[in-house]
Amino acid sequence: MTAPSRTDVLLIGGGVAAASAARTLRESGHDGTITLVTRELDAPYHRPPGSKELLRGEQDLDASLVLPAAWYAEHDVALRTRTSVMSLDPAARTVKLQSKDELTYDRALLATGAMVRRLNVAGSGLRGIHYLRSLRNADAIRRDLDAVGGLAGDARVVLVGGSYIGCEVAASLASLGVSCTILMQESEPLERTFGPEIGGWVRKRLEDGGIAVRGGVDVEAFLPADPDAEDGRIGAVALAGGDHVPADLVVCGVGAQPDVMLGKRAGLELGESGGIRCDDRLRTSAAGLWAAGDICEYDSVVHGGPIRVEHEEVAIAQGAYVARQWLGEDRPYDVVPYFFSDLADWVALESVGPARRWDRTIVAGSLDDDAFAAWFVEGRHVRGYAAFNGAGDIDRASALIQAGEPVDVDALTAS
DSSP: OOOOEEEEEEEESSSHHHHHHHHHHHHTTOOSOEEEEOSSSSSOBOSGGGGTTTTTTSOOHHHHBSSOTTHHHHTTEEEEOSOOEEEEETTTTEEEETTSOEEEEEEEEEOOOEEEOOOOSBTTTSBTEEEOSSHHHHHHHHHHHHHTTTTTSOOEEEEEOSSHHHHHHHHHHHHTTOEEEEEOSSSSTTHHHHHHHHHHHHHHHHHHTTOEEEOSOOEEEEEESOTTOSSOBEEEEEETTSOEEEOSEEEEOOOEEEOOHHHHHTTOOBOTTSSEEEOTTOBOSSTTEEEOGGGEEEEETTTTEEEOOOOHHHHHHHHHHHHHHHTTOOOOOOOOOEEEEEETTTEEEEEESOOSOOSEEEEEEOTTSSOEEEEEEETTEEEEEEEETTOSOHHHHHHHHHHOOOOOGGGGGGO
């Protein structure tokens, strides 16, 4: 039997966490062997352009790469795309790859990301129903939209879900003149993140951009345009209660679930949110194995308990942090999670937290204005903060959340 090949550092997953770890290691002088294994077809890329610039045709995939494709060879990082890790043996520190190769490692980062949740309703297999996770999904949406005359005709697009994917895709397409309708279970868009008051402000911005927003509805089925046709193309979305919403194309944004299959089969401990359970240094229950990104459910010294955050900036920060740990840094992961979003050129949003619970929302500025900030407070403690269209001080808010000290709540309205 051929002895397995070996790498000092193994990065499992082709997202921003793995790319961030590789870059940090090389920029900090690490001269050991590094191998990045991903089932993705492409080198690691940023996902946000999929619902924004790339979807609008303003940016291509190459411009979305975390690092230029040539960077990996230039920095002696073995990049193995289109390669799945089939099994992981943490005790032996060995993985088996789709190619039947075996690879041993000294230290590894598990960063396998998340998978989209799919709607399990009648008609979910009709053509024209899309989910957005990869940039290639965004290309498929744009091609399909062109096929039904979206940018040159009167195509009707329905977005299922009122969180970031639904709102961002709707805003991008509406800015191009496409007719869009958002359908969601909650009353207001982004309500689950920021509450109904802020959600109402977001709704108004979406409606001002020509988007129809329907809250408090449930999708019951997808209906074909022609029940007798063989092509099985989407024609409408059926809602509980009997309403039908015409649709030539549907994009579902109903959440994601951490891709922990590899870790689960390897016997790693899982957390309450379904992620890979990690300590305050992002170490998993297996020696020599760390986790980062969407799958990482870690003991947060900022939040006082386990948390898992599905944001790109968090994955980047965690990948770099793990690399620094390998280089000798020894401190808990204490970065306050940061997130950004854009809804066309109507709304630019930055937030820190996230606020998992709060009992008071304090607006600095006015919801009648285009720019304001919002504090999410529990008692006298800041749990989260959001700044809209350049208002506020995101750094100050992050510092208050990290410190965890009581604040003068009344003074927050001024900042």
